[in-house]
Amino acid sequence: MSFEIKADGVDVQAVMTAIRKRIEEKRQGLYTEEEIREIAERRLDAVLDAHDFNPDFVKDFRTLPTRWNFAFHEDTLYESSRGFVGQLLRTLRRLLNPVQKLFWNPNPMIAALSRQSDLNAYYAHLLTNLAVEITKLNLELQDLKNRHLALQAKVELDARRERTLEEMVIYREEPEKKGADGA
């Protein structure tokens, strides 16, 4: 009775060879930058989603940083978005600036918020790059683990071969002894 199924459509060994070739190609160049970024973003998604972040927020954070982050400079406090009236307002606020400074000094706040805005952009950039770097390291670690497993399998195979060879020597010696006794 045959223990083999000859399939017309699929040869599992051929499928596995194709899979291994794909893996090898990825390993040779490891992963492209885009692939790594894609993997890193999936992981970031998983972390952020797990904490119930609004997914649109994450998207904006990545694609439109200006919409998410604030820009702050020394004129920001006096600006207005009301067109011509806004220009008048801005001029009036500037004129009243010395009076305002009698009550409080806005300069430290302007400096702090301006610096915070820069820091936010910097942190966002840093965290994204760290996620990418950690992903790269994880991939390298996994590659090393896989190589370790492959080496371990080879060592086990060698050990088995070694024992077989040792046993073959023992079996070969036995008939010779018997032959000598018989003679």
Add this chain to the structure above:
Amino acid sequence: MKLGFVVQRYGLDIAGGAEYHCRLVAEHLARHAEVDVLTTCATDYVTWENHYPEGTQTLNGVPVQRFAVERPREIYRFAEWSRRIEGPHVEADELRWLEEEGPLSPRLVAEVERRRSAYDLLLFFSYRYYTTYHGLLAAPERAVLVPTAENDGIYRLSIFQAFFRMPRAIVWNSPEERDMIREATGNEAVPGEVVGVGSELPNRLDPDAFRRRRAIQGPFLLYIGRIDLNKGCDELFEFFQRYRDETGSALRLILMGKAVLGIPDDPAIVHLGFVSDQEKWDALAAAEALVIPSRYESLSMVTLEAWWARTPVLANARCEVLLGQCRRSNGGLYFAHYDEFREALATLEADAGLRRTLGENGRRYFDANYTWEIVERKYLDLLERLRAEDAGRARAS
């Protein structure tokens, strides 16, 4: 023909493993021969505590004679002896290890010796237990061994070198098991047959019923068996979670069986515990694939059952038996490390045509090798051949 089955445990409540295998074979051969079972009173394979009463009872039409275990296994002492035989040791240490392994039932062994001439042949299941080793030594001229050996290195102990050359014949679960033991013990002269075991098949498969009952939508990967380190489940969890993280797959992992390992708190991993046979079959039919992460398998009945249900498998390639089964059947893909797991699973998940073809190949493989008709015929042919040899020898003398 009168046959005696010797096995370390036997009962309707013992699911899986060599004991279940033994019961199925005994019940099926009982249709063609007079069958007795000689076993212990134990049900627990860790402690071998006496559970059933001593004496004879009939289970599914097969008379079962039970003998008490003299002392239960002392786990720490057994672990100590297991460590000792890993290093430099003498044969007496191995025999002591075997005693600690158990189930220690000298009365069962004495009964085998006493009644050996009452049987045409005695079938011993699972080579690594006290009852099998000493029972077979008591009646080697009538012994047929079903080793159910895994690639765990135990078969390399020096006590098993001569042991594997003693039985009249050996019934192997797979060509890999046969080659592994032959390579280690040089027992090519012992006749044998690769047979395996059949399954109790359902009358129908209803994948929708499983999904409805368990409220499971979407594709899933199925694991059936003890959820244990020895079965490779820790690696399975790690690989599966990484796979989902990296690919964004919606695949879920459904686990069936007793958990002796912590299961990650992850909504994508669902543990159903013990399920009925029908539910198991329905789940097999509903799954995208069955995953078998174990490195140590002698046959894997659940793999064959998946193929009967036309479901492909994703198996651990470091288990030579599973690797050989997948290659011979063309019914499943395999992985030796994470990269292969990822790519093989992604391939299976993306390609429904491939899944269908692998499943069909698996079914053809099952039908060609593992129906009860075929399994029974192989056993009976082998046993008849041995009996004819005995008759010829008796006439000649």
